[in-house]
Amino acid sequence: MVINMKLNKVHHVAIIVSNYEKSKHFYVDLLGFEVIRENYRQERGDYKLDLKLGDMELELFGIPGSPKRPSYPEACGLRHLAFKVEKIEEVIKELNGLGIETEPVRTDTFTGKKMTFFADPDGLPLELHE
Structure with a gap:
């Protein structure tokens, strides 16, 4: 087939x-x-x-x-939404300046690229990936 x-x-x-x-x-x-x-x-x-x-x-x-989104433990469905960025530190600084908290930057073990997470108003995890 x-x-x-x-x-x-x-x-x-x-x-x-x-x-x-x-x-x-x-x-x-x-x-x-x-x-x-x-x-x-x-x-x-x-x-x-x-x-x-x-x-x-x-x-x-x-x-x-609408019912609340299950989070932890993680449920089946959309896990997170990732945005590709060029300079992660600059985007983090801008988000933080707007009062949006971000997690510490870490390295994606599979791609070797920098990444971090923040959340939308409903707690949906949003990722920045360099």
Whole structure:
């Protein structure tokens, strides 16, 4: 059997947030993502915000009453979202200046590259990877 689907890149990553305005502020005002589209879906009573992330999109869904994300011990599903950066120390300094705490920098044992984690308003782990 030959598989020829040509899945060659990620189009978007979707995140459900507990507080739409707080998460919009975090991703747009603090992290600097550009808004592509913002829609209120009356039939669902939720918000959908599409953000530009390089040549892909990050979707935020503000869905009232969504259950909290299981964290530790880690549950099946999205473990974290990693952003590639050029100079990790500069990005960390900028995040810290905005009041966003980061973990100490460590080296990825598989790639040998510097990395660290921080969290979004719902505790979703976000990684910086050099």
